[in-house]
Amino acid sequence: MDGKNKIQWAMDWMPVLGKIRKDFISNKPFKGLKISMALHLEAKTAVLAHTLRVGGAKVRISGCNPLSTDDEVALSLNRDYGVEVFAKRGLSREEYYEDLMKTIEIEPDILIDDGGDLTALALKDKGIYKNVKGGNEETTTGVLRLKNMEKAGALKFPMFDVNDALMKHLFDNRYGTGQSTIDGLLTATNLVIAGKNVVIGGYGWCGRGIANRMRGLGANVTVTEIDPFKSIEAHMDGFLVKPMKDAIRNADFVVTSTGVKDIVTAELLRYAKDGIILANSGHFNNEVAVEEIERKYGKGREVRKNVKLFKIGDKKAYVISDGRLVNLASGQGHPVEIMDLSFSIQALTAKHIAQHPKKKTSVYPVPREIDLKVANIYLKSYGIRIDKLSKEQLRYINSWKEGT
Structure with a gap:
């Protein structure tokens, strides 16, 4: 299967990100912005990069691990979807960091990272980090690095802890x-x-x-x-x-x-x-x-x-x-439907950064409304209905007077 077919297969099984992509196409939340990404570059990631690009962004992407890039997907993402790609499977450590540098040399407005290597590299060059409005970190290891950067005073722009979003870690990390x-x-x-x-x-x-x-x-x-x-x-x-x-x-x-x-x-x-x-x-x-x-x-x-x-x-x-x-x-990465949730959090948090560019430097949790939006789109996409509290139940849980 060639890269384009792999990407299309993933796209067909990512209904939550598909709903978000339709909104991005209409409203172009990233118009005029540059986004640099370092994620495991395979089919699901390609769908996220495409979603950000059709939302108006100029997107550059590299891998975040020398052995996790799917070369067929990387080729198609550049050729068929217009994303600038700097990634190849089996890179040396030096080649890996060269690709990361190429990804951020556009002086991005937003970073999307997995593991913290892209963020750490950006922080070495004021010419790069001075333009960054904010970024997202995908994984536990990267969030730990971010918090250590913040403690050391090395962090120079706001970052969002995507890993600890409920719709990420409850499903991505476990299932x-x-x-x-x-x-x-x-x-x-x-x-x-x-x-x-x-x-x-x-x-x-x-x-x-x-x-x-x-x-x-x-x-x-x-x-x-x-x-x-x-x-x-x-x-x-x-x-x-x-x-x-x-x-x-x-x-x-x-x-x-x-x-x-x-x-x-x-x-x-x-x-x-x-x-x-x-x-x-x-x-x-x-x-x-x-x-x-x-x-x-x-x-x-x-x-x-x-x-x-x-x-x-x-x-x-x-x-x-x-x-x-x-x-x-050695495998194909997480199931497509799982990454639909994680990457929907990434996409909406990037939109939040674009719309709120003046936050103070810190590591922030993903806003609860983003978690809830992804959860509700998921439920609707899969035809799952749930109960709602009645007015009496709402009154009860907001009162302290009614007891035994």
Whole structure:
């Protein structure tokens, strides 16, 4: 399937963003504005970029991960939809940052980022960041970086935390990451999950999504955590909870999803069983410490597409997709309908920035009315009807006088 067909397929299954796009075509909220984007460049992302462009923006886009770009989609997005694209699968680190720089050298009005690399690069050049009215950040890791930038006084323009919007993290992080991680893992390995011992590093929204879907496929699931509250939640959800050093001893698969580096280190692999398979669903490729593993045990040997074998003494360990996002490097990314919600939040928040360009520098939550609008368009699109409070119920919940 060529890139244009991939984009059209995604577009056909994204009714919420389709409704927003019709409004953008009519009202052109981005007329005269420049938008620079760094997202996983595949078909769903292309639909978002197209939506912003038909809303009047000049759009440039690059990838946010060297292994997540779909080259056919990137070609079509430029050729058929008029978006300026600077992305290619399999880039070196230097090439990756060169493409990011090309994306922001237009001195954008709005940034849309995933992971924080584009934002961090823009902040190095006053000639670029002085024009930025605001931006959006898609993912947990990027939001953490933004908050650290703000604490350090390095942030120079307002940014919106799209990750914590309800219509993003309740669905994208849990259902999206859960399903797409399984997709990537099975595509890479072609192995059965049922009966396997699977360790999930982290029990945030992404981790719990992966854990529940692994259990649904018949895995014996253990969770590792540093947070006492999430640990108790995992325990009460029916999962074993252990430190990684203990959990890894019997693990057939370890999947990390924490946003923190060094979840699986070269040292920890000493305790792993023979044949362990390591995969990562966090944004960066340092949750499984691949560089450290290579220094200690030597370069891995590719034994299957996206699967490398490492010799750990007399044992074997396998790493999927060089420790990069398994759902995109080895799979197709999140389901289309899930990204319809996340990218609808992105589109409407970008519109909000265009209409409110003078906010103070800070990291802001997505306005509740945007969350509600996306939710209501979704319900209508899928023919789902819900109840409404009566006048008496509204009176009751706004009163304090009526008790036992």
